[in-house]
Amino acid sequence: MSKRKNTTRTNPDIHVIYEDNHLLVIDKPAGVLSQEDHTGDPDVLTLCKSYLKKKYNKPGNVFLGLVHRLDRPVSGLMVLARTSKAAARLSEQVRKHAMDKTYWAMAEGMTPMEKTLVHYLEKDKNSNNVSAYKSKRGRAKEAKLSFKTIKQSAHYSLVEVDLITGRPHQIRVQFAKEGFPLWGDYRYGEPGKKGKDLGLRAVKLAFDHPTTQKRMFFEVDPPNLQPWNFFDY
Secondary structure: OOOOOEEOOOOOOOEEEEEOOOEEEEEEOOOOEOOOOOOOOOEHHHHHHHHHHHHOOOOOOOOOEEOOOOOOOOEEEEEEEOOHHHHHHHHHHHHOOOOEEEEEEEEEOOOOOEEEEEEEEEEEOOOOEEEEEOOOOOOOEEEEEEEEEEEEOOOEEEEEEEEOOOOOOHHHHHHHHOOOOEOOOOOOOOOOOOOOOOOEEEEEEEEEOOOOOOEEEEEOOOOOOOOHHHOOO
16 A cells, blocks of 8 residues: 555645545655644644545534654654544554554664664653663653664665654664664754754554454655665665
């Protein structure tokens, strides 16, 4: 299910990967918020509500549930719920770790071929920065992921990451803590150097359909842009 059927025709435009009466699966562009915040910048939820309202000529407010988020600089697959029942059932899958999310990350340095990372993460609400620790401390929560290295060059490693927990900034912080900051990560890797998109993309998503219970699988390709065009796939 990797074909892009249409777009939201919004600004910015968003590719719609799959749509039915219960679900909307999209390819979120890098730099777009998942949900409205204090900045007033465009966000996925508002743009997709506008798309559905226009497409189906719906009067009044359109329901669309945010089941999970991607950080603003992260691109890739997201599923949104078009009914409250779907939202509740998909959210339950997230809580029970039954929704599988796979990412590609472009990391600096030579990563191990395979590894599981376990850290304890604590978020500073004032700065929105997350700190990683090797052992439990204070209010820090356990964060766990596994990865395998797909390709490597002299300076970069392309890794496929399976999230086991879902913490804020988790992949970015854990890789930076291990000494492999992600391409273009100015918050945790390259402070002060602007102009690069973050090398992190949600490329695979799997979950049970909220009404049919059928397992749904989605996959998107990386764009032909830096850093994804460093390697031939």
